[in-house]
Amino acid sequence: MSKSRSSSLSAHAAALSSKSTANQSKFFKTLGEDIWKNKIEKINAELFVMTYGVIVQQLCQDLNNDYIKINENLFSMGYNIGVRLIEDFLARTALPRCPNMTMTSEVISKVAFKIFLNITPQIENWNTNRDSFSIILTENPLTEFVELPQDAMKQLWYSNIICGVLKGALEMVQLDCDVNFMTDVLRGDLTTEIKIKLNKILKDEIPLGED
Amino acid sequence: MPHQRNSSIQNPEALERQRQYELFQESLPKVNALVYQMLLNEIIPLSSHVENQLQTIPMEEFSEDQTESQLKDLSLEEKQVSNPSSSDQLIYKLSQLADEDENEFNNTLKRVRDIGIKLGTRLTNLLVFTNNVNLNFKEMDLLLIMKFICRDVWKQIFGKQIDNLKTNHRGTFYLIDYDYALIQDFCIETNTIPSQLNEEVITSKELKLVEPFLELPVGIIKGVLLSLGYPLEEVICLATFIDKPREKIRNGFPKGISFHVQITKPNQQQ
Amino acid sequence: MGIEAILIINKSGGLIYHRSFTSPQVDPSNPTITSTTKHTLNSNDLLILASTLHSVFAISSQITPKALQLSQSNINYTIPYHPYVGVANPQTTPKNNMPTKYGSFKGDDYFKEPFHNWNKSGLKQLSTDQFTMYIYQTMTGLKFVAISSSVLPSGTGSGENNNNAGANTVNINGSQYNMGSQIADNLLRKVYCVYSDYVMKDPFYSLEMPIKSDLFDDRVKSLIDHLL
Numbered sequence: 016m017s018k019s020r021s022s023s024l025s026a027h028a029a030a031l032s033s034k035s036t037a038n039q040s041k042f043f044k045t046l047g048e049d050i051w052k053n054k055i056e057k058i059n060a061e062l063f064v065m066t067y068g069v070i071v072q073q074l075c076q077d078l079n080n081d082y083i084k085i086n087e088n089l090f091s092m093g094y095n096i097g098v099r100l101i102e103d104f105l106a107r108t109a110l111p112r113c114p115n116m117t118m119t120s121e122v123i124s125k126v127a128f129k130i131f132l133n134i135t136p137q138i139e140n141w142n143t144n145r146d147s148f149s150i151i152l153t154e155n156p157l158t159e160f161v162e163l164p165q166d167a168m169k170q171l172w173y174s175n176i177i178c179g180v181l182k183g184a185l186e187m188v189q190l191d192c193d194v195n196f197m198t199d200v201l202r203g204d205l206t207t208e209i210k211i212k213l214n215k216i217l218k219d220e221i222p223l224g225e226d
Numbered sequence: 227m228p229h230q231r232n233s234s235i236q237n238p239e240a241l242e243r244q245r246q247y248e249l250f251q252e253s254l255p256k257v258n259a260l261v262y263q264m265l266l267n268e269i270i271p272l273s274s275h276v277e278n279q280l281q282t283i284p285m286e287e288f289s290e291d292q293t294e295s296q297l298k299d300l301s302l303e304e305k306q307v308s309n310p311s312s313s314d315q316l317i318y319k320l321s322q323l324a325d326e327d328e329n330e331f332n333n334t335l336k337r338v339r340d341i342g343i344k345l346g347t348r349l350t351n352l353l354v355f356t357n358n359v360n361l362n363f364k365e366m367d368l369l370l371i372m373k374f375i376c377r378d379v380w381k382q383i384f385g386k387q388i389d390n391l392k393t394n395h396r397g398t399f400y401l402i403d404y405d406y407a408l409i410q411d412f413c414i415e416t417n418t419i420p421s422q423l424n425e426e427v428i429t430s431k432e433l434k435l436v437e438p439f440l441e442l443p444v445g446i447i448k449g450v451l452l453s454l455g456y457p458l459e460e461v462i463c464l465a466t467f468i469d470k471p472r473e474k475i476r477n478g479f480p481k482g483i484s485f486h487v488q489i490t491k492p493n494q495q496q
Numbered sequence: 497m498g499i500e501a502i503l504i505i506n507k508s509g510g511l512i513y514h515r516s517f518t519s520p521q522v523d524p525s526n527p528t529i530t531s532t533t534k535h536t537l538n539s540n541d542l543l544i545l546a547s548t549l550h551s552v553f554a555i556s557s558q559i560t561p562k563a564l565q566l567s568q569s570n571i572n573y574t575i576p577y578h579p580y581v582g583v584a585n586p587q588t589t590p591k592n593n594m595p596t597k598y599g600s601f602k603g604d605d606y607f608k609e610p611f612h613n614w615n616k617s618g619l620k621q622l623s624t625d626q627f628t629m630y631i632y633q634t635m636t637g638l639k640f641v642a643i644s645s646s647v648l649p650s651g652t653g654s655g656e657n658n659n660n661a662g663a664n665t666v667n668i669n670g671s672q673y674n675m676g677s678q679i680a681d682n683l684l685r686k687v688y689c690v691y692s693d694y695v696m697k698d699p700f701y702s703l704e705m706p707i708k709s710d711l712f713d714d715r716v717k718s719l720i721d722h723l724l
Contacts, residue, residue, distance in 0.1 A: 054602050057256035061352060062382060066265060069344040070272070077276050077337065084279070090309045092272050094316040096264045098703065102692040103260060105635050107601070109611035109685060111573070112635060131258045156257055178309050183316075187636050195308045214311060222507060222637035223554040224618020260600050260697070267699045320699050411697045413709035435700070478711060 036117065043121050047129030050107060055130060064159045071173060082170035089172070093179020100131070101184040112188070112225065116213055117141075119190070120148050123181070123211075132156050140210070147212040149197065155207055163201050172196040178209060189217040259385070266408055270438045271318035273337040277330050278322065323435050335441050342445015343452065346379070350453040353378050368489065371454055372399050379450055384408070384443075389482075401447070401485040404470050409439050410478035433467055433481070440465035440483060447487060462488040498645040499720045500627065502687060503542075506704045507637030509550030511543050513707040517720050549619070549641065553631060557617040573613045580605055581682040582719035599693035599715065606689045613681060621677050630680035632688070640684040640691075646676060683719060690715040 071089070078084045104127060113119040120138040128134050134156060140149035157174045172178070178194040185192045191214045198204035310316070326334060353374075366374065376388035384407040392400040414432040444463045451461050467481040474482075504513035537545065579585070586594050586604050598606055615633040622629040632640045694712040695701055701709070 054607075056259040056597070056600050056602060058259040058262050058385070059251070059382065060255035060257045062349075063257045063262050063265070065348050065352060066262070066345055069341055069348065070265075070269060072344060073337065073341045074272075074276065076340075077280065086309070088272065088276065088279075091275070091316045091318065092268050095271065095318050096261075096268060098317075099696040100261070100264065102634075102636060102688075102696050103600075106685070106689040106692040107607070109607070109614075111612040112614070131261045133255070133257055156255070175309070179316075182309065191311070193308065193311045220507075220637070222614070222618075222633055222635070224557040224615050224633055225635070226557070226617060263697065267697070271699060317703075319702070321702075411694055411709070411711060412700055413698055413707075413711070414700050 036121075039118065040121055040125065043125035044135070046108065046110075047126040047135070050126070050130045051133060054107065057133075060133070060156050061159070064157060064161070067157050067176070068161060071171075075167070080166065082167060086170075086172050086175045089175040090179040090182070093176035093181075094183040095179075096176075097180035097183025097185075098187050099183075100180060101187040104130070104184065105188075116146050116148065119185075120150075120211075124150060127184075140208075147210065150209040150211065152207040152209065155200075158201055158207075161201060168202045172199060173201050174199065174207075181209070181211065185211075186217075189220045191215050191217055263408070266442065267439075268318075269341055269442060270323075270334075270338055271320050273341070273438065274320070274323050274326065274334045275318055276337065277326065277334045280333075281330060320435070323438065324431070335438055338438050338441040339445040339448070342442045342447075343449035343458070344445075345383075345442075346446035346449020346451075347453040348449075349379055349382065349446065350450050353382065366454065368397070369393065369395075371451065372401070372487070375447055375450055376401055379446065383446065397489040399487040401487065402468065402482060403443075403485070404474050404482035405478050406440075406443070406483045408442065409436055412436060412439075412479055436479075437465075443483075443485065447485060451487075451489075456489060460489060460491040462486075462490060499642055499683075499723060500645050501643040502716055502720070503546065503549075503639075503641040503643070504687075504691070504707065505546045505550055505639040505641065508704065509547045510704065511546035512705065513712075514542050515713065515716060517717070549631070550639070553619040553633070553639065556619040560617045571616075573616055574610050575613050575678055575681045576610045577608055578679055578682045579608075580722075581679055582686050582722050584722060599690065601689060601693070606686045611685065621674070621680075628676065630677060630684065632681055632684035634688055638688070638691075640687050642680050642684055642687075644676070644680065683723065686719055687716055690719070 070092075071085070074085045074088055075082075078088070107130070108126060110122060110126070113122060124136050124138050128136055128150075134152070134154050137151040137153060138148055139151055141147070152174075155174060157177070161173065163171060163173065167173075175196060178196060182192065182194045185194075193210075193212045193214060195210050197208040197210050199207045201207075323331065323334065372391060372393070376391050380386065380388050380403070384403075386405075386407060388401045389404045390400075390402040392402070414435060444465050447463050448458055448461050452458055464486045466484050466486065468484045470480070470482045500518055501514065501516045503511060506512045583598065583605050584594060594604060597603065601607075613632075614635050615631065618633055619631055621631070626645075628644045628646055630642045630644065632642075634640075690712060691707075694709055694715060695707050698709060701707070
């Protein structure tokens, strides 16, 4: 019993401290899939799309199609979810602090997106400082069956709630980031791309005792 | 008042169909239920926040000219409008509901209800197209529709059925949910010191803050009825807090909810 | 291990939750004195306790010798999973009484794998001849504190809990792990799970503020009740 426990223990530690990105990547992928499969209560994705669609529709109606304002509202809605959802994420995964944005991006795509939305987006477009990257949503569970009217296509970031969630969640782990949509297939673009740019690590807020 | 449980005795064939239907439901794409619950919960602070914005922004800003000029500038501005990087103004305070005046509060209620109505209308479509062989919309009378709401609609959106359906068979229904899913985890800041002995200490002021969360299901009920041929103005739907049966008191929110539904146009009834 | 109390301290050192689990027991020889008298801390004392713990935690992190800080790359901060700490054990619980999920955590336990401890150089454990206190800190800066009536034998690094006969220390990568501390970390991570489930889902809860949820209280109590 204790033998098998300690061997799985060192495997866990080894994967996390591994210098090989491929190993880490694989570990996160397995972790995300395992949590999704075994630990998560699920609901019909179509109900989710529909509900979100109704919320956006109501915002358009109330704010008289002022898409800039709608984007803002969707963003703060997401932010309010993100600052709370991060605790669920950390309690469930207990993953160590990421030493760099490369690992952060892996955790976001393979673990966070997997256990909350059941998708694993691609990470691309790193800048040379490696503090900015893009999340490419090849599938987006918020926009299934959605089509935008002409005027909305120019200004509305329909899924902006996701940016808000990411912003809120990252801030709670002391990463001050800008999170923005760059492109969206709903606007006629070829891809759906969210850009995350690290502004600064909020060093003063990192809990003492962690270093 | 005659009493109608919404469980029906089913023959093996119907059970098999039900099983098939559940398997089908299982096979559909899924997302995390917690995320969905948080999305539903955020509807209320969002609605209140929007109300706040509408009150502080002069309506002229929304005038046609403004939109026109914004559209013209688009080529320049499109890429520049980005999400705020400072989070100072992002946090919603749900307690602001308490500060809203009667008019604002009612607007917030209406906004949440409107979202519910839109959702209810679409839910019917969703459920019609899921091949649930137990549903036959052509032959549905009002009672069957209410049962459909209690069972299928509630199950789909809140993960449980309505606890109790009562009717006088003359167009009045009471749908009773002792643990309405959305509010179960709520704990409202109390200024009074709750007595240890009386666990039911919850003031009307606190209950008022929860009211907007009841407008969502009210809207859903109205929306489903609308999509099945009962126009909004002919349906009265009101939610009230009711006491829970003794054995349920310790679990979750201290009050149960009763949705009172009345169809006002007599000739619509069966 | 008997848990006397659970505390939660927010990232600024404010006490946001406190629950004591000692039921008042009347001393038969002197019915006027109850055994809880030694624990009567009023709410002001508790606030001071919380902020003091917060400070000592930070100081202990700062006085870590530099040499150790530099060489600590080989320390393993992974905590082993101890099965069914604070939840019903499927081997001893009749199947129909076995919960299939805890809150939104599906399965017969909140988690089942070894996990990373975020608290590396802060105070982890404090003991006197009367009690032991354990601290678990999250990445967001929350501190979950358990006060246990079990006493650690002085001079050894190994925890000795009467109910944990057998392998008291597990030797991994050369570092000795303390059984009592491991169990406390398992327990406190579960309190964190319950917090994320019942406190974070309440839209009326404002971050950093005191927790007054009965449901949360019930779930925490259930964890403590299921401890051996």
